[in-house]
Amino acid sequence: MLALKFAEKTAFCLLRTFTNVPCRHARLAILVLIAIGLPVHGVFAQEKNPYAGDEKIAKLGEYQFRLNCAFCHGLGARGGGRGPDLTRAQKRHGNSDAEMFHNIHDGIPGTAMPAATNGGIGVGMSDEEIWQVVTYLRSVQVKAPEQPAGNGEHGKELFNGALGCSTCHMIQGKGGRLGPDLTTVGGSRSTEYLVESVRNPSRRLAQGIFEAMKEFPQEYEAVSVVTADGTKLSGVVLNQDQFTLQMLDTREQLHLFEKDKLRLFETRRESAMPAYEQKTLSDKDLQDVIAYLQTVGAQ
């Protein structure tokens, strides 16, 4: 990535040279490429963690993890509402040391995971520090791969049937759009988080759209509006700013509004999802649903 960055700069400078604008960086950038590009590539190509199994390094890694990663992934790497549980052996974006290094170093496109270098998150980490974090994550990894305790098949029936989850949630392209897509949630969130999301969905609202430069993602807030012609609508917020609203109504119809043209606009920090209490969902059945989510999430 660094090499790429310099290459970009060089191309820019070469272009300037071509257009007869002097550029004293072109040569420097090429030199840097030659001088640094190859060794840098060497570090990137490293497949194995040089510190694997070193307990002292794992401790340093824990500090780095606290500084740079705990913001989203929680103090013990168990995940929070923001980032996945990293203590699982099965990681969605790769299980090898090299893949973990790469994911931390460069971030994961299409997710909220930023690059650890260049001040992307925390204070940024050197390659050495990233390996320390990988070592730490290995040390807290759940030893035996977590086997879903429940009956996934039964969970699937509940999800698509009696509990009505699929009315609002999509899994592998099937289901509703009012709530977050749950295809990957079982592979990334901790069991505790999944339980909380079902039992008390309003405590931490699920995250919606994440914009590149924005600190906080939009959450799945409930919204009610009355339009200028008196139509009442309720549903969930897809996105909003000071002036506009993008929402789905309960029939999954998309509405785009200018807020000052609405007669009423009201959001509530509560999930549109009902809280599933013991009465409607026993612990046993909940375990089955979670087993289903985890089975799908592991695929």
Place this chain on the structure above:
Amino acid sequence: MKGERAVFQEKSRLLAALGVTMFVKTIPKSGFLARKERGLGMTIAGGVATVLLGGMVGSGLVPVARAQVTAQRLLDSAKEPQNWLMYSGDYAGRRYSTLDQIRTSNVSSLVPKWAYQTMAGGKFEATPLVVDGVLYATGADDRAFALDARSGRPIWQYQRALPPDIRPCCGRVNRGTAILGDKVFLGTLDAHVIALDTRTGNVVWDVGTSDYNKGYSITLAPLVIKNLVLIGVSGGEYGIRGFIDAYDAATGARKWRFYTVPGPGEPGHETWEGDSWKIGGAPAWITGTYDAATNTTFWTTGNPSPSNRGEGRGGDNLYSNSLLALDPDTGKLKWHFQFTKHDEHDYDATQVPVLVDEGDRRLILQANRNGFFYVIDRASGKLVSATPYGRVTWSNAKDASGVPIERKEASPTLTGVPVCPGALGATNWFSPTYDLQTKLFYITAREQCDIFSTAPQPYDPGHAFYGSAYFPNDDSQPFWGAVRAIDPATSQIKWELKHLSPSWSGVLSTAGGLIFTGDAEGNFMALDAGRGKILWHFQCGASVYASPMTYAIDGKQYVAIAAGATLFAFGLP
């Protein structure tokens, strides 16, 4: 070149700019020339440019031609509101402009005039300077550029070749330049200060201030006072020893250094436990202000290191989180005021200290990151008042002099304690403004509480060293923000405009009765300064992480803001 004041006809200005560019283009300077020859080439270019540049000036509402930005022009910046000569607009740090062509009655028709794409990733935090029709700004990764401020078209572009292993704590950002004579000055992420030729963007001098390998970097816009370039360092996350430096604008020679952590034998040294002062932090990473009447420059400092763990650095930890009154000629300390003693919540005091005169009272106003609005006597450094302007739980008591002090239970632990404001503060580095018409002080406030937990790691040079993990306290949701108008006479909030989420945009006030600011959702907007009503807005397409400024050319006022990778300028149709 000093004193050259050729007055050319209006049209000659653009021709002159063009002439300079064309001439420079013809100099064969692709790097194969010997150093001496290159130097000669630049001298010739400089000579010709001097003559041509004489005509490049005198734009805006006050048609007076000047060849160069002199130290006197910086002092008299109020006389040329068409220009924006320093980071905060004036030495008082008010970020207030007397330009009033864009006003409450016509701002609703404001339109984008141009956009300049830096093509840089990450946060774009710069405030541009505008001098006689030319705009100077910096972007992420220490790029700098000069634009035709009327059209946004680039005149030159500079990109620093940064080492791959720099340690910018919080983004590869730069907040802008300072100008004097034919040079613009900027600090770099590898902790250098450089002077660029205003006509070509060529490096005139380049000095290292400190070792970036140990975590030093520079992100702020320098401040020029007389013939000196004042800068401070970032690096409070790496256990640096902070300082403020002054460099000779002509040569880059260092004139003085003030260490923000006193060494053995110096007053304040006793406020550090053992050797903790050596890695005490207290970086000075936001531009200071200057009171010419008393020849005093005011600088603020950031957290002690490690920021969120007080263990091992017992004491008040001077001069972390402080306001410093320095003699700009010598760097000697006149007085200090510490906002947060023995800080454990990363409450940097790095908010521009704004100089305000109320009757015969000479004051400094600061809405601090720790949630209190401070009024301080500018002559003595004594506290006048400290009043919360946002949600505060870290302090519930004041000492004998009225300074808020930490509540013991707010001290971070291994498992975490909830504290307001959060680690990013009730405000942050983005600028406040003091409106000379409304006499109100406007800030962007953030309402976010965090859970602070410690990470008791050892110090290792160049490695992150802030001793903590913090994360948003979900039980204090929602997180939001606001523009707040504070009446300095009473410290009460006169009005607020709510943001949907915490914003990183500074605030500008103008004599048009307007406040300009941005939000995290990407809107740039104009508010009625008297009551906070939104009168105009524009969607920039990315969160605003910068403070707005305004300027004029040919009698037309512009307002500029950085957002995403783009610098936008707005004006009336």
